[in-house]
Amino acid sequence: MAFPKKKLQGLVAATITPMTENGEINFSVIGQYVDYLVKEQGVKNIFVNGTTGEGLSLSVSERRQVAEEWVTKGKDKLDQVIIHVGALSLKESQELAQHAAEIGADGIAVIAPFFLKPWTKDILINFLKEVAAAAPALPFYYYHIPALTGVKIRAEELLDGILDKIPTFQGLKFSDTDLLDFGQCVDQNRQQQFAFLFGVDEQLLSALVMGATGAVGSTYNYLGKKTNQMLEAFEQKDFSLALNYQFCIQRFINFVVKLENSKLKVSKNQRTLPLGTTNFPFLHREDCLSRRTLNY
Numbered sequence: 383m384a385f386p387k388k389k390l391q392g393l394v395a396a397t398i399t400p401m402t403e404n405g406e407i408n409f410s411v412i413g414q415y416v417d418y419l420v421k422e423q424g425v426k427n428i429f430v431n432g433t434t435g436e437g438l439s440l441s442v443s444e445r446r447q448v449a450e451e452w453v454t455k456g457k458d459k460l461d462q463v464i465i466h467v468g469a470l471s472l473k474e475s476q477e478l479a480q481h482a483a484e485i486g487a488d489g490i491a492v493i494a495p496f497f498l499k500p501w502t503k504d505i506l507i508n509f510l511k512e513v514a515a516a517a518p519a520l521p522f523y524y525y526h527i528p529a530l531t532g533v534k535i536r537a538e539e540l541l542d543g544i545l546d547k548i549p550t551f552q553g554l555k556f557s558d559t560d561l562l563d564f565g566q567c568v569d570q571n572r573q574q575q576f577a578f579l580f581g582v583d584e585q586l587l588s589a590l591v592m593g594a595t596g597a598v599g600s601t602y603n604y605l606g607k608k609t610n611q612m613l614e615a616f617e618q619k620d621f622s623l624a625l626n627y628q629f630c631i632q633r634f635i636n637f638v639v640k641l642e643n644s645k646l647k648v649s650k651n652q653r654t655l656p657l658g659t660t661n662f663p664f665l666h667r668e669d670c671l672s673r674r675t676l677n678y
């Protein structure tokens with residue numbers, strides 16, 4: 383087995399899938415996007431085809447191409463490229479997992495199937511296990527996002543004994559505000575080297591206190607630098623400074639979530655990265671602000 387490789391930690395940008403105005407994927411900007419993340423935001427890990435990347439609104443063929451382009455363009459520039467391969471169909475998910483391994487991705491992540499839902503932990507674990515087995519040399523992350531999947535099985539419960547079922551399990555991407563569940567995941571798995579990646583950017587500081595080892599989110603595309611400053615202050619135990627950064631980030635997110643999509647405007651900075659319009663169906667407002675054009 384090629385891993386465990388370097389533990390996934392720090393910030394992971396959930397990438398936006400660039401689109402042309404007519405809804406085709408704009409592969410041509412991905413190289414520029416990689417440079418922008420590394421140089422302007424100090425972010426060297428990415429999470430591709432997730433919620434922000436609208437992975438579940440893309441065809442399997444598009445998902446494969448997007449994954450491939452990010453891996454190719456990120457080579458020798460990014461630390462880790464994690465591909466989200468979750469799908470309603472187990473076979474599609476396995477195909478994407480296998481493909482991620484073939485192209486040299488650094489890990490795969492999977493959400494719970496969300497139409498015909500697993501109603502027990504064992505059913506969910508069995509689904510995840512089958513996907514993980516399709517890429518046995520790749521680190522596997524469970525992507526917990528109950529508000530969107532509707533699958534409310536607690537992550538803490540899921541993690542109990544997970545290595546017996548999924549030996550490639552490396553960590554949890556936790557996109558929920560239940561800090562009891564998150565804290566218990568950390569507390570009950572202290573002897574493991576799991577990555578605990580928090581996914582609610584506006585509450586990251588609370589999750590750091592609870593033991594988060596990193597974070598995956600949409601805002602690290604444009605607030606990566608600021609959030610890295612918060613991580614640094616936290617590391618230095620300057621909690622008051624860290625809180626100031628978190629409040630600053632919250633003010634921005636709070637402002638954006640209050641905006642109506644139709645009124646969104648991008649900032650006046652001169653250098654931009656064109657990302658086009660969103661795919662259908664439409665995503666979150668804060669991501670819409672950032673995706674039209676990443677300004678820096």
Ligand SMILES: CC(=O)N[C@@H]([C@@H](O)[C@H](O)[C@H](O)CO)[C@@H](O)CC(=O)C(=O)O
Pocket residue numbers: 396397429431432433434435557581582583584598599600601635666668
């Ligand atoms: C529901 C949702 O999209 N949550 C975002 C957050 O980054 C979110 O945009 C941020 O906290 C602002 O609310 C991430 O957890 C999603 C994510 O990591 C992904 O795109 O895969």
